[in-house]
Structure formats: structure tokens, C-alpha cells
Amino acid sequence: MNNTHIQAILDASHDEIIAIDRHFNITLVNKNATEILGLPNGIVGEKITKYIPQSDMLRILATGKKEIGDIATVLNRQIVINRLPIVVDGAIVGAVSTFKEITDIQKMEMRIRKQSIESGLEAKYRLDDIVGDSPAIREAREMAETFARTDATVLILGESGTGKELFAQGIHLSSSRATGPFVAVNCAALPGNLLESELFGYDEGAFTGARKGGKPGLFELAHGGTLFLDEIGEMSLPIQALLLRVLQEKKVRRIGGERVIPVDVRIVAATNRELEQLIADKLFRPDLYYRINVLTLELPPLRERLQDIPALTEAIIREIEDRGDKRVNVEDIVYQRFRQYDWPGNVRELRNVVERMVLLFRSDRLGEADVKFFSKKLERNGRLGGRQDTERTMIEYALRQTQGNRGEAAKLLGMDRTTLWRKIKKHEKFQE
Template sequence: MIALYKINSPLAEKIADILYKFDQKPTFYYSKNSLLDQIMNPLVLITSCSYIEEVETLHVPIVPLSINLSDVEKVIQEENLYSNKWIIVASKQEIEWLKLEKNLSLKDHFQFIVKDNLSQDNIQKNSIFFVSAWENNFLFPPYLEKNIRYVEPSIATITSAVRQALSLISITRDMLREKYQVEAVVNSAHDGIIAVDRSGHITLTNENAKHFLGLEGEVIGRKITDYIPHSDMVRVLQTGKKEIGDIAKIFDRQMVINRFPIIISDKVVGAVSNFKEITEIQKLEMKVRKKLHHSGLEAKYRLMDIIGNSVEVSDVKQQAKLFAETNATVLITGESGTGKELFAQGIHLESNRAVCPFVAVNCAAFPESLLESELFGYEEGSFTGAQKGGKQGVFELAHGGTLFLDEIGEMPLRIQTILLRVLQEKSIRRIGGNRTIPLDVRIIAATNRNLDEEVEQKRFRSDLYYRINVLTLELPPLRRRIQDIPLLVQSMIAQFNEEREKKIETLEEDVYPFLMSYHWPGNIRELRNIIERMVLLNNGPKLSISQSPFLQKLQRKNYQDLKENQLSLKQGEKELIQYALNKYSNKTMAAKSLGIDRSTLWRKIKEYNL
């Protein structure tokens, strides 16, 4: 197909007349969007040099239409304009070709001005301006209208362009041949493949797709919704977002479906989908489990999504990335609110289990009896109220992926015993069941307790502790990474602006100093709570402490805590010095054991009246 782009009617008619003689029916387009609708179909484009930049990103054969010096000389001769200066006004690309022609033909009596550079400074009243016919919408000063001559390309020029376009048809045929080759490759694939254009018309399919979807006869050109009324391809065309690993049942077959938008020049011009039947038992098992228990089975945050540039956070992220390369159990420690689950998700997504389920369970959220069934599942009739058909536990749901056991320090001792056996045998047995179910699950555990002390107090099994504490990741509290607070606050404000329909743009000068002086016992969770309250209470575009009266109470509490901590530190120092003095009769030895010099020790003795 030969298409004419932004060519005015008289000239377009001339080109069309020539094309008709070669049994070619041209199409006419006047906007890039209208061309994009046809981009999936092979075509040759004829347009003026002025519009080449507009369409060159479409990646189709383009025949540039341009006037030449002979066309200009013809006008000069017909109107007897030999006594005037001659200036050709055209696009930059067109002038480059005209200058080349001028140099080759030794015609040095022409001057050239790029149309975008035309100004009062380079307009000479006694000159004749020659402009391409397709530039008739170009505005000249009214007093120069009599000096303007619009130059039509000669029949020879038009014929040459048409001849070139006709010769390029063979290239489009080659493109079609390549298309047929692609179709042959597509038809040889084991997957079902189907592609649609921007309007949802089918442009490509293979025999497997026809078989899976029950398509019969010629389907190319038909709308996908004629066969699948609620096709998800329509959504991909609208959103321009790819969809990977969707699960659907088609004619009693369980399918894994991937959908991709086709994007050219930042515009969605089509979409392609490939899908296949699930035949491998383990893949079917993992995908079905994910479908049946969708909530909580996917990790969302990568390590790169964790906000913070401080050395403390950077070191932990680097260590977590290293841990992700293994399948060893990881124990994440840290105070409440430091982001332990974020790091667990990040480790999962950096590992070779990233495409498999990520299941999180809070061990402190369930009483003992419910925690056991939540972890290991149960069979039908195993207890009063048991769900018909039984229930999978989180270990089964996480098969092939990662199980995150949050607050593992809160787990009752009896459940710890069962968990230890599961980790050792890599299999589970549901409550009330006799069947042993093999598992492939990586464990990431987290706690804000000191498990060493818990083991000493007999509240945590030492053998389980050694089993889960293979790799340890200690997260720093927020007070040790206060330089990250501005980044965290900015991210939180952006999120709350969107969620709460607010427009907070900046912060008062006193906000950051306050936030960075507070000791943050609740860490990032507490920071998030405070920022959300400030956003909700704020009335303008600038976040301020004055509009958040609850912060005054927080300031007083912060001052009191700091004062108490200071007193506590002094008391501890006093007791430590007293212990050293009692242990060593020699004050030099006592000072050395404390890591201070003798004069400092004497000063402390005097300060504490020891």
C-alpha cells in the first residue's frame, strides 16, 4: 500500500493519477495518529521533506518529495524574474539537497533560508521568495505577498517519487515475506500465540492458539472480542502494561498466559499474548496454590525499594543481597518497626525463588491451637468446625518459595518442637492426617527479642535456634540512621498526598530538626504514623509542627526520656567504676580495666563521691 502524508489536494491528485496507471490505489493521511492505526500493515509513505522528521520514527519506507532547482528556474522563466534576487525558503533537509544540487550544477545565483530561521533581518524587499507548494500555510509579512512564488514539483519530480515508491513495494513484499517467516516460526512454537492491533483486530495467530481457543476459519482481521467477549487483551491495549503469569481455564484446560503491549513512539499500537497448558505437576501445584490463596503470596518490595542511603542501611542491604544467593535460613533481628518483612521480601525477590510464592505469617497473631493449623494445615473432620475438604497450611502454600515467620520468638514451645521436626525432615503432616507431604521451602524468620536470652530462660528451644540462626541480619533502629529521615519523610508524604488527596509540597524549617532529634522508640512505623497524622491535620501546602498539637506532648516525652537515659547512663558508669575499684586495689589497674587514664578515673571518683 502507498500512502500520501500531508500532501495538498492538487498535488495529491497528480500523484494519485500516476499511481492509478500502475493499478495502485493510494491512501491519504493528515495526522500521525491516523498513520499509527495502520502501522501494523506494510506501507510505503510519500511525503514532503518538511514532514519526514514527523514520521521517521514509524520505521516504514519513506519517499521524500522535494522541489529542485529546475522547478524554481521554470517559474523564473515563466514570469521573467531575471532582474530580482532569488531566495529559496524551505525545510532544513530540503535545503541540504538543494545546496547539493547547486554545487553539482554550478548554479550559484540562489540563496537559501531555512523556514524556521526566516526573520525581518534576512528579508530583502526586492527579493523573490520561492516556497514549496506544500508550505502554503507558511505566514509571510503582508507586504511581501507579491514577492512569494509557490513552486510545484515538476511532473518529472513527481514521477521520480512515484517510481521510487513503486520500487519500494518490493521491499514491503519482502517485509510480508518476513512476516510469513515469522508466522512460520510462530506456528512452530508449542505456545499458543495471538496478536491484535490497536483496535483489537487479530493480526497474527498460530494453530495452537486456534486449537486452545476453539477458533475456526479465517480469523485475521476479526475482533478478538468476537471470540472472547471479555478478552484481557483489551485491558493491555488500554493500560499499556504487560501481564505476566496470569492463570486462566480455557475449555477445561489450565493455562499460564503472558500479555505484552506493542509500543511504537510511546504509543500502544497492538498487543501480543502467549499461553500454554500447564503440564508439569510441580508448576501446576505452585500456580494453583497461588490462585487459591492469592493474598500474601507475592513479595512486592525489592531491596532497591528500601529507602535509605546511610552506611548502616547500605551495609545491611548489601549483606541481604549476599544472603539471597543461598538457600540457607536467615534470622532477621531488630527492634519493632525497623522493616524486617521488607528485607525478607527483598531477599526473596533477589533469590532464585523470586517467581515462586512468598508467604508471611505472624507467629504472635494466633493462639497456640490456631497457629498450628495455620502453619501445617488440617484434614477434614480433624476437629469440630474444621473446613470441609481440609485446609492447606502456609508451609504448603509456600512450596517452592519462601516462608517468612515473623515474631518467631513468640512461638509456643510445643509448636517450636513441631517446627523443628518440619525443618529437619523437610515435610509436614496436617493436623488429623496420616499423609506426609514433602516440601521445598526456604525459611526467613524475624524477631525483636534477644533469642540468646530466651534460650537461657528456657523460653526458646536451643536446637531450633541453631537451626534458624544460620545467617543473621541485624537491622539498625531509626535513631542510628537519622540521616535517612528526610528521604523517608518525602516518600511518605508523596504516598499520603495520593491516598488522602492532599497537596503537601514542603516542610517548615523546624520539622526536620525535631524529627531528627527524637529517639524513635517505634522506629519507621512510628515515623509513618506521625507523618500521616501531620498530613491529615495540615491545611496548607507546607507541613508544620504548629498545626500538629500532638507533637508538643511528644517533645516533652522526648525530653523526659533523654533525661532519664542520661541519669541511667551516669548510674551505670558509677556502678562500673565502683566494681573496678573493688576488684583492683591499684587505681592504675582499675583505670586500665575501664579503658580510661588515671586522671580521668580520679575525676570520676570525685564526681561520684566514691
């Protein structure tokens, strides 16, 4: 391979490259490097100190240590530089420097981010998509719109099934980060060690079974966008400490890694638990609470916005109709029955009930006959007693109907399995 061939390869590189021998003579330089550094052509063989008197490559010759990721400004351009010694038979015979403009790196990052969004890391629901015209839901939407104009952390409070993730997505799409990724994780669905690796990522060899090449965490994937931490009240204390550090320093370190990675992420957290009580029980860090509770959005339960039930039901039916050939109308008697119920599972429970009715309906109208199965829920409604009695009664009924299958009982109640398990523990009446 002749020198002309080698030079053609160097000039084809996307990186800027320049190398010297141990006598400070330039041994090779590609076209990109001469442009970035403002060097003339034909300088191979000349001493680098003629053009860059204080070249950092001289230090590499002296120390023999590589320097990775140094940031410098050259001719009003910010560049990231890697400097390495050239070692032959154990002796340092020269040094090589490769560098790239930060703007080029940012462009590549945006392409990677765009690919991530196209892979599913995106929000789909806008605040205008949230159904309902009751005063409570209108106030929640308006407050969410206000919060979206800032970049501060938002804490969404509400019972299970009230639409916390819908509001989180809506806030993201109404914010200046709308073109960035929206990444969601349910903190209750993953054990502590797995949640840590999901949030912060890991380097290759960090633990047995770690993916070759490592894996970026959700903070890295959410860079430039929003990270939604659902059920944050279920996060273990050790993970809370790690999360607090990332929020304070805006940097993340992968498990088993040494490199510190800057991240620009907006946090939206959500919980259906009383965080103040968790703090009193020493299950939640007060410093993390104050960090995430900058802006608070409380979502109303369905029982406080019963007037929205017709609009919600019709919206659910429209979604079902889009998936099949059924066309469904609803009689007023159905809405009357629905408004007599407390809906402990909120909108998620309403969705399950409506989907069941549509699946089993026998005519083009949902009426008295189609709502009969719902009568058992009304019999155990709990308007005769307190809210806790309602919840306990409904859980008992769901477990009996499913022969103790908690997964199926959770579906029947319109809540996820971890929420059902927590409610069972709360009432202390149910045994494993």
C-alpha cells in the same frame, strides 16, 4: 452404554488407566496408558504378563490392598501410580491402575501456586524500595542482597517497626525463589493451637469446626517460595518442636492426617527479642535457634539513622499523596524536631506521626505550627535518661492519652498490640 462409548470416556481422561480381571486378562486400557507404557493397540483380552511380566497389579489381586502414590520409572518417565482392587459382592474380581507423569503433576502444582500468588501470597517490596542512605541501612541492604543469593535460613533481628518484613520480602524477590509464593505469619498474633493449624494445615474431621475437605498449611502454600515467620520468639515450645521437625525433614504432616507431604520452603524468621535470653529462660529451644540462625541480619533502629528521616518522611508523604489530592511540602524545622526524638516505635511510629500531620495540616507546607502536637513527645523524649526510661514514659503517655485503651495506645506508639503488651509486662509497672 456400549463398549465404544466407554472407551471414548476412558480416552478422554487425563489420567492413564489400565485394568485386568482375576485371570490377569486386560479388560480395559485407555490411549494415554498405551502411550506411556509403550503398549500396542488392541491388547484388550490379552494377559498383562505378556507385556509386563512382573506387573504389580498381580500383587493387588493377591492381597486385595490398595497402593496409593507409588513412584516408578517407565521408559525413562517418572510416574505416580495408584493401584486398587476391583471388588464385587465382597469378592476381588480384578484390579485397576491409574497413573500420571510426575511432570504433569508438577505443572498442575505450578498453576495452583500461581493462583495462590495471584490471591495475595506475594512479596511487593524489593530491597531497592527500602528508603535511606545512611551507612547503617546501606550495610543492611547489601548484606540482605548477599543473603538472597543463598537458600539458607535467615534470622532478622531488630526492634519493632524497623522494617523486618520489608527486608524479608526484599530477600525473597532478590532470590532464585522470586517467582514462588511469599507467605508471612505473625507468630505472636495467634494462639498456639491456631498457629499450629495455620502452619501445618489439617485434614477433614481433625477437630470440631474443621473445614470440609481440610485445609493446606502455610508450609504447603509456600512450597517453592519463602515462609516468613515474624515474631518467632513468641512461638510456644510445642510448636517450636513441630517446626524443628519440618525444617529437619522438609516434610509436613497435617493435623489429623496420615499423609506426609514434602515441602521445599526457604525460612526467613524475625524477632525483636533476645533469643539467647529466651533460651536461658527455657522459653526457646536451642536446637531450633541454631537451625534458624544460619545467616543473621541486624536492622538499625531509627535513632541510629536519623539522617534518613527526611527521605523517609518524603516517601511516606508521596504514598499519602497517591491516595488523595493533597500536595505537601515540609519545612526544615519539622526535620529538626524529628531528629531530636528517640523514636521507640521506629519507622512505623514515624509513619503514624507523618500521616497525622498530613491529615491535620492547614496549608501547603508542614511547619512549626503542624509539629506542635509532637512537642509533648519531645518533652518525654528520654535523651535525659536511659532507653528504658524513654520507653516506659512513652507507654505511660500513650495510655493516658487513650484512657487506657491498649489498641489505640499501640497505634499512637507505632507498634502492634502484642508488642505493647509485652513491653508493659517487661516494665512490671502496669496492671491489667
